[in-house]
Amino acid sequence: MAVQTELVRGAGPVAVLQLLAGREMYGYELVGALDQRTSGVLALGQSTLYPMLYHLEAKGLIRARWRRAESGRRRKYYGITAEGELALQRRREEWRDLFGAMHDLGLLESGGET
């Protein structure tokens, strides 16, 4: 299920923002969610997930705090910021436009294999 194009550039961060827009999550939760909810298409290497989180945090799009999880263990939870919401909104529109355009071209209906 490898996506072999440049298409995924920028998809990873958008996916993370989208997941965090629903609720706060910690690292391992995000790994699992990305894998399951995208059927493995966006399963980023874990070694790249944390740098990506730090990157988004540095840009002010997400914020982190340590708190106890339901299991009682301390976990570092990431949540989206207002700035992140805005960025996600913009990205969402871009992706929507992109997919709309692809759809209009007939690309998506034929169920193209990659």
Next chain:
Amino acid sequence: MSGSANLPERVRRRIEEVLDGSGLDGAERSDVRAELVAHFEDGLAAGRGVDELIEVFGEAAVAGRLIGEERGMATGRGRLAIGLWLSSMARDGRIAVRRFRNSPGFVVTAVLSLAIGIGANTAIFTLVNTLLVRSQPYAAPERLYNAFLSESNQEYGSFSYPDMVDLKEGLGDQVTHVPASQFTIVQRELESGSDVEVVTVEAVNGDYFPGLGLRAAAGRVLGQEDDVAPGAHPVVMLGWSYWQRAYGGDIGAVGRDVVLGGQPYTIVGIAPREFQGALRGLVPDVFAPILMLNTLAPGGDDPYTERGNHSVFVKVRLADGVEESALESRLATIARDQSSRGVWEEGTLVRLLPTRGVMVHPPVDRFIRMAAWLLSAVVALVLVIACANLASFLLAKAVDRRREMAVQLSLGATRGMLVRQMMIETLVLGLVAGAVGLGASVLVLRWLMQADLPLPVPLSLDLSPDATVLGYSLLVSALAGLAFGLAPALLATRTRIATVLREETPGSGRHGRVSARGVLVAGQVAVTLVLLATAGLLLRSFRATQTVDPGFGYEPTAMVTLSLRADKWSDEEGLVFVDRLYERFREVPGVRNVGLTGRMHLDALNNWSANIVVDGIEAPPGRASHEIEWTPVDAPFFDVMGIRIREGRNFMEADVRGTQRVAIVNEEMARRFWPDGQAVGSTFRYASSALEAVTVVGVASDAKVRQIGESPRPQFYRPFTQTYASGFTVIANVAGDPERTALEIARAARELDRDVLTWEPKSMERHLATQLLARRLAAWIVSAFAVLGLLLASVGLYGLVSYSAAQRRREVGIRMSLGADRERIMRLLVGSGLRPVLAGTAAGLVAAVVVATLLQGLLYGVDALDPATFAIVVVGLFTVAIAAASVPAIRATRVDPSVALRSE
């Protein structure tokens, strides 16, 4: 963090690896550790195995690097538009340093190879800067010109004193000053006692210091008040270096007396530090008024009226508002006037060259420039080889980094940012190497200046690095860093993100990169071949000159140049004194045989010629007479030198003034003027003299006169007893150490008369070495750089083959398990390494032929396209290449096939 103790050892180790790779410390490190511990705890809690968890986590090094970069940035986040660029540069610099901490082996190799290249470039540039670039500290130098007397036989001649006076008078108000000076060597009596030393004196006129716009560092400069009447100004200035050396920079030296040539002179000032005299390389110890020349170095002729003594270097400073063209036409008028008065030869001109464009003397400058270009080109090539090595190495690394780059691209970094980051890494390397190279070049140059080289003049160059040199090495370092960083940076970042993100092995695209490295190795080989061929030709040329028979100096011989006080003795008294000197010299232990000559053979700075007329032999076109080298010698001279009398007789005691004027000619002169073999008994006349003709009494074997490589040059000898001169060189065959005996002869001369000036006591061997010095230096320096180049290129080839062997480990393993023998594998690996060597050799041969053809003029006794040299170079290069390629190939074949197969 607390929880980490519960984790398996392997997981904990993996976490620490990531943290080490990040370079983070303190709270940042603890925070990331806590998060990673939590990550693995969650994984284990979800029921996954340790192996699986570690594997899906991915490479620790990549993760560490990325985390370090992101967290490093997060802490220093000052996102001001203006500071953005700078802060990101600083961040890239920090990342670079962090990366280097993780690969010290690479850093050391890179810095050392680059330092060699940059150091070589800096050293040569320091020389070039001192000789060609560094400007003299003259005021308004654009108004200063060097004037030369251009005659039929010499394009850039200097002036006689009366010529200079005429010139100044003729120029009138077109110029403000006519700075003029003459160099001489004078004996100084040391204050401590009876010992003496020889000092270089620049005798200057009153216009000299004011006209050049120089102020004294202490005291005053010599001026018009010191340029009034001959012998009336017993004052001197000290050169800065001499002041430091002889007086320890003591300001109290000003006002003290110094005894030069037996007379006391008052020190009135110290020359400025930046001023090293008008001729670069020849630093005067003392400046004296030109009107004291007669007292300082009393010689036969009056320097103030004698027009044949062309020793005065003249400059002119243009008056305000006067154009160079106006000056030129005035000079033409002066030359016409002088010619019509019969003072100058018909057609003599005064030439002007801007002072800023003259280093030493135009004909010498041409040679220096050529040497400078040759050396600069050589060291530039060495640097190119060093850069190619590192570029090649980084290309290999680039494969490993593609994954990391891909991740960064997916995080929103642009390719430009990544290229910049990699370039900064190599830039940092380049700058570190530059600092090391600069230090090394300073040490090497210091050592070189202290080396006991047989130089024709006491050469003194200020080779301390100045702002220009520092700027140059900074520029070279930066360029080198960029040059070897750009290609790998572009390659590493040219990547399809998703492909690389998911790849576990960095093998794909291997062939493209190996061939890029191959091109680099081929280039290195080509450049090395050019260097080796040049070095080979210069070495053979040096060997050829070394085997040239100079025609004299076969036995251990000591030599000392003496100058007697011409004002003290008449010629007859001088001859008597020389006899006493000989008696004294024969008592010196080890001295077997003593002779003398007015002008030593192969003395680059001392050549006298006479214009002679031979009946029945036409003078060269446009000339009225033949210009022939000559020297006064005494009878033992021929024996001491090893020059044979082939025909006729030697000089005799009876050959004194008032008797028949006699000469011995060399074989070449006999051949040229008396081809029928009737030289002995024939005569010639001096063109300028009404005296009786000179009779040839003997023919001597040929000896080299001016240069070791010259074709036979006509020369004649006159008896010292008929042509006495107060300056001459004593030569003595010795048993024992000639250098030591030379010193003893000099001391014996001074003991006999403390006014005898002695200098350059040395052995004949050393004297001959002076002739070969330039060729020897050229040959050895280029060879040294060629060997460095070869070494660097071998490292490059070694790297290429070992990398390709590592890449093909699996293939090698399969082949070996299928039964291929080691020899076959070796051939496979070495063969792949030698392909670029072959290509490089082909390209290098073409380039070397072109370069060799350009060098033809510098070569002696060897053809520019000498097949033997080229064959040796190619075979040698191949031998080294095969060795460099074999070592890693042998290592690859020693691997156990099963291990090789498992390794991936």
